């Protein structure tokens with residue numbers, strides 16, 4: 001069977017791409033390794049840039065997001081218990097962010113895609129990509145024990161860091177860049193009222209903490225933990241106590257405890273693979289790059305990649321212009337590196353690395369103090385946090 005575009009992965013990148021193409025009459029099929037329940041149950045990011053919100057509005061999958069998403073004008077940075085406000089709206093000439101869980105966004109994108117008759121093959125096993133340097137590519141997979149084969153003009157690998165897309169690129173074409181941080185984030189979801197009206201990013205001698213939310217009744221909180229931390233060692237009580245200590249006495253009073261219904265540890269890393277395309281294969285989202293979560297950029301970067309990729313595929317299919325596809329990797333990586341820089345910068349300033357008594361440690365602290373004391377510094381944070389244009 002032939003389809004113009006095969007999309008591997010039904011995370012935010014793959015789903016958004018299928019909608020953006022459909023809007024211009026370009027058909028695609030999504031192959032997803034996991035079940036629908038699994039994909040819809042994964043707890044991940046929570047902050048949408050206005051560019052991402054704009055894409056959801058453009059494809060018309062915005063009803064629930066408009067009703068339930070919470071707009072935030074700023075964030076708080078707490079340093080050893082003292083809170084500073086970054087008013088992003090004022091500093092960026094009116095831009096804000098929206099709190100809306102990746103889980104909800106994914107559910108909305110899947111539901112509307114299926115309603116519109118789009119095809120998502122869940123539990124597609126052994127997806128393999130062939131002939132990416134030929135006139136037509138082939139994608140093979142197994143579903144319910146039967147082998148299937150699709151021919152297509154282009155493959156969009158939106159299959160995350162562990163996917164098959166990047167691994168199919170010739171090794172000698174690919175250059176990778178990586179930094180692994182010596183800590184992770186322990187995150188919980190709990191039925192409780194948020195600590196404050198906006199997110200609090202806390203830098204404390206005991207380590208980083210983040211108070212986020214999903215709604216007025218559900219909170220998402222994180223604490224920095226060593227890379228080898230084990231979830232069994234973190235009882236709910238231990239988590240709440242540690243969070244309070246890192247917020248300092250004043251904000252500790254504002255922490256509302258509630259039933260914890262999810263708890264997990266995520267490692268922190270920065271990773272970029274270049275180029276993001278080879279022949280008929282195009283990488284987007286986590287398949288090509290990972291950011292540490294401190295800047296809330298992972299999901300948003302996946303969205304900006306697919307914006308560029310959809311534009312390039314539309315140019316090819318609707319106007320027979322192949323040039324944007326040839327420039328996709330260059331265009332996408334230029335923005336990727338800026339988000340990598342921001343995520344690395346936020347991570348460096350706000351976490352404990354264990355070398356606070358050294359020159360590097362003092363530099364990181366000076367960077368934070370300077371940023372908070374300077375309108376120019378806060379503006380740098382604000383304009384990156386709300387998202388660079390695309």
Ligand code: FAD
Pocket residue numbers: 008009010011012013014031032033034039043044045046102124127158159160161162163164266284285286287293295296297298299300302
């Ligand atoms: P994904 O969402 O990873 O989607 C890729 C999809 O491809 C998945 O559904 C996967 O099952 C599928 N797939 C993989 N391999 C194959 C294959 N061989 N065949 C078929 N399908 C395949 N970002 C933040 O900003 N804040 C956070 O708090 C945050 N927390 C995170 C926690 C975790 C545990 C992880 C992994 C990521 C987190 N992120 C966070 C990052 C953010 O969620 C990602 O950047 C975002 O999901 C990227 O979207 P994507 O569509 O590129 O990839």
Ligand code: DHB
Pocket residue numbers: 044045046047199210212213220293294295296297
């Ligand atoms: C959330 C995650 C982040 O990485 C972040 O920077 C802000 C919020 C969240 O899950 O709510």
